[in-house]
Amino acid sequence: MTRRELTCEEVIEQLFDYLDREVSSQHRADIERHLERCRDCFSRAEFExxxxxxxxxxVSVQAPQRLRRRVKDLLDRFDTDETNSTN
Amino acid sequence: MSASSSSGDGLSRQRRRQWFEHEIERLMDRLYGTALRLTRHPDDAEDIVAESIGKAWTKLDELRDPERFEGWLFHILNNTFINEWRRRQCRPKLADDPDNCEPDDLDATHFSLFQQLHQPFLLWWGSTEDRFLNELLQDDLQQALDALPDPYRVIVVFVEVQGCTYGEVAELLGIPLGTVRSRLSRGRAMLQKVLWKQAREAGFTVDCRGTEGKPS
Known part of the structure; x- marks a missing residue:
């Protein structure tokens, strides 16, 4: 028995679930089969x-140097505390 | 190397610290950038990152597989952010219907950038969507993300930036899966509407092939 083809409306409705990998592998395959045949839905998927x-x-933003210094000081403090507690 | 037992495998404390610092340095810009998008404030972002790194260092023995360090650290970052968010009494925004904090001009439940840009016929100079994406700058996206109300922005960042599953987000925020879905959908629509507004204000048009219009 062959599976029913998805309509454009169904694919667009589920597009983000598909892109977020929140659909089953079978459903994923159904959507991909539609995308291979439908230019408009393919364009929409590529755009998204x-x-x-x-x-x-x-979100790739250069972290400020002062944050790097702060982290180094923090780790130094943990090291010092650890050394003191083991002595 | 194993992060779980520095003494067990003979790894010195110094080497353990070197490994940790190397990993932190590799991830620092993304940690800070993610925290900045979540909090929107540089000082708060620095606090969240520093606190998360401190927690990660003190809990390093709990990390069984060093290959998972990145995901583990971002999980700590997310939890640190959420705890701080709740501490500042923003929790009601998470638990309540967030419609109250949604500006009218962001009401965009079904808005789609693609539908605004897409031309049903082929253009010999390329598609309007391509032109839009090619001209979209990092600053435009950062501003658009920052324009979203907290309950929407946080979920968009968790899913689109960090690749969290809907289930993970529901667990992190303590909200039902259906709420994650609806806020994510609305958050994305709002984000696209803001980007569209920015682009239009900067002169971007869909009915010409020139590059006089830029998203921002």
Whole structure:
């Protein structure tokens, strides 16, 4: 028995679940089969994927040097405390 | 190397510290950037990162698989942020219907950038979506994320930036899975609406092929 083809509306409705990997492998395959055949849904999926990649990249911000110094001082303090407690 | 028992495998405290610092340095910009998007304030972001790293160092023995250090550390970061968020009495925003804190101009339950940009016919100079994405700057995205109300922004960051599952987000925030889904959907729509607004204000148009319009 062959599985029913998904409609464009169904694919778009579930697109983010698909991109978030929140659908079953069978459902994933159904969506991908539709995307291979439907230019509009494929374009939509590619757009959302690329936008998402840009959102992910947007958090790459150079951490300030003072934070690095703060972390180093914090670890030094933990080391000192550990040394003192073992002596 | 094993992070779980420095004494057991003969690893010196100094080498353990070196390994930890190396890993932290590798992840520092992403840790800070993620904390900054979650908190929106540089000082708060620094506090969250420093506290998370301190917790990670003191709990390092609990990490069984060093290969999972990154996910483990980001999990600590998320929890540290949430605890701080609740401590500042923002918890009601998480538990209550967040509609109250949604500005009217962000009401965008079904907004789709793609639908605004997409042309049903092929253009020889390329698609409007491509042009939009190519011209979209990191600053535009940061501003758009920062414009989202907390309950939406936090979930968008957890899912889109950190790759958390809906179940993980529900557990982290202590809210039902359905609420995660609806806030994520709405948060994404709001984010896209803000990006669209920024682009339009900067002169971006969908009906010409020129590059006079930039998203920001």
């Amino acid at each position: 994927k690329r936008l998402r990649a840009k959102v992910e990249k947007s």
